[in-house]
Amino acid sequence: xxxxxxxxxxxxxxxxxxxxxxxxxxxxxxxxxxxxxxxxxxxxxxxxxxxxxxxxxxxxxxxxxxxxxxxxxxxxxxxxxxxxxxxxxxxxxxxxxxxxxxxxxxxxxxxxxxxxxxxxxxxxxxxxxxxxxxxxxxxxxxxxxxxxxxxxxxxxxxxxxxxx
Amino acid sequence: xxxxxxxxxxxxxxxxxxxxxxxxxxxxxxxxxxxxxxxxxxxxxxxxxxxxxxxxxxxxxxxxxxxxxxxxxxxxxxxxxxxxxxxxxxxxxxxxxxxxxxxxxxxxxxxxxxxxxxxxxx
Numbered sequence: 001x002x003x004x005x006x007x008x009x010x011x012x013x014x015x016x017x018x019x020x021x022x023x024x025x026x027x028x029x030x031x032x033x034x035x036x037x038x039x040x041x042x043x044x045x046x047x048x049x050x051x052x053x054x055x056x057x058x059x060x061x062x063x064x065x066x067x068x069x070x071x072x073x074x075x076x077x078x079x080x081x082x083x084x085x086x087x088x089x090x091x092x093x094x095x096x097x098x099x100x101x102x103x104x105x106x107x108x109x110x111x112x113x114x115x116x117x118x119x120x121x122x123x124x125x126x127x128x129x130x131x132x133x134x135x136x137x138x139x140x141x142x143x144x145x146x147x148x149x150x151x152x153x154x155x156x157x158x159x160x161x162x163x164x
Numbered sequence: 165x166x167x168x169x170x171x172x173x174x175x176x177x178x179x180x181x182x183x184x185x186x187x188x189x190x191x192x193x194x195x196x197x198x199x200x201x202x203x204x205x206x207x208x209x210x211x212x213x214x215x216x217x218x219x220x221x222x223x224x225x226x227x228x229x230x231x232x233x234x235x236x237x238x239x240x241x242x243x244x245x246x247x248x249x250x251x252x253x254x255x256x257x258x259x260x261x262x263x264x265x266x267x268x269x270x271x272x273x274x275x276x277x278x279x280x281x282x283x284x285x286x
Binding site: 024029030031034037049053056059063070071074075078100103104108132133136137139143147150154161164 | 210213214216237238239240241242243244245246247248251252254255257258259261262264265266268271272273274276277279281282283284285286
């Protein structure tokens with residue numbers, strides 16, 4: 001039994017270390033040929049994303065600190081607070097923190113991608129690109145999640161009108 | 165005899181000068197080391213990415229316009245009796261903020277990093 005353990009472990013290690021997606025010869029040549037323009041596009045994306053982060057981040061911050069939190073405090077004072085509204089506030093605050101942390105992780109990976117020499121290392125470049133795409137997908141989902149918490153908040157606040 | 169007397173303080177001065185240089189080099193080395201460590205921590209913590217995305221880091225025309233057009237800030241009152249009109253005003257102001265969020269076209273959309281957009285032939 002023991003003699004099979006090592007080969008099995010080696011096979012598992014090989015499987016884990018395989019690149020996420022094999023790169024075709026066309027893609028490889030295309031990366032080498034267009035390396036400069038790809039990098040330029042990526043640098044442009046870095047700047048656009050930085051602007052998106054601060055734009056959305058500042059609105060999330062304003063909504064949390066100048067709308068949702070003071071409203072919940074006033075609702076407690078007026079004995080109108082509901083568990084759903086408090087839970088929604090907590091969810092929104094947590095999602096906002098996750099959004100910031102995911103942005104840091106995404107930008108770190110994007111910076112590492114830009115640093116790779118795509119002319120000499122097209123395979124590593126493409127592997128990293130796939131990882132950055134996954135991180136960007138997470139960012140997109142974070143934005144949608146925050147938006148859904150806001151929709152839920154509006155619905156809950158609308159429901160309070162009936163109690164007044 | 166006289167010559168050796170004048171050489172002694174000169175030697176002492178040279179030794180003092182050497183010590184001063186060693187101290188200077190050591191202080192510079194410590195300063196460079198601690199600054200480098202601080203920068204590494206700043207980079208690895210990710211704060212650099214947040215600072216880089218702050219308005220004003222790379223000011224552009226749009227940003228300057230936005231700053232000039234800022235409206236008076238609205239903050240919902242934490243205290244006081246709650247009436248329907250307060251809730252209605254709250255929802256109206258909140259709606260304006262949400263509309264501003266929605267107006268940002270496709271933030272972090274996936275297609276921006278697609279092979280096609282980057283010019284990678286499939």
